[in-house]
Amino acid sequence: NTEGMPIEAVYDGVHDGGILGEGITGSVRLITHKKTGIQLAVKRLDLVRVADDRHLDRLLDEIKIMCALDHPNIVCLEEVYEGDSELYLTQELCKGGDLFDRLDEQPDYHYSEAECARLVKQISSAVAYLHSKGVIHRDLKLENFLFQDERNDS
Structure with missing residues (x-):
């Protein structure tokens, strides 16, 4: 069970x-x-x-990095709250699903050349920004690219 204590117990x-x-x-x-x-x-x-202190240190380092990021194509980390045995990361809400599901919904499972170019430009911009900050993502996959809302241009 991954539900745990609700955030309301930490922040009302x-x-x-x-x-x-x-x-x-x-x-x-x-x-x-x-x-x-x-x-x-x-x-x-x-x-x-x-698993251990090393993994916890890595997790805390990732959170520090996320707090320092400011890019229009990277989900914004708003606040961090700490409970007895959990951390709560509040982030902007992306209601539009992920790129994997969006691609699956496309006719013949592909985008037009123009739409592809727009998406690749946004993804490349975000990755270049991360690299400029000395950050390597290490988990780039379609499921990790989120859309703000249901619009095609979100």
Whole structure:
């Protein structure tokens, strides 16, 4: 079970929503900020599942890097909260699905040349930005490219 303690137990400024996805170290849920109504995604990382101190240090380094990134094609890490045995990473909400699913929905499983060029330009821009900051992603795959919303140009 990757649900764990809800973020409301750590930060009462949000309403906890449904699960958006699950991973090895935790779940991603929808949250809504109580005062502003802004929806975000919160990734709950179960620190009990982190193998050892070396892996924990690597995870904390990744979070520090994410906090320093500012690029229009990279999901923004908004805030980090710490519970007794978990971390909560609040990020901008991307409601448009991932590139794998979008490609699967296309006729004959491909985009037009113009659409491909637009996507490759955005992906290349994000990767070049990461490299300019000395960051290597190490997990570039279609499932990790998210769209802000359902629009084709998001």
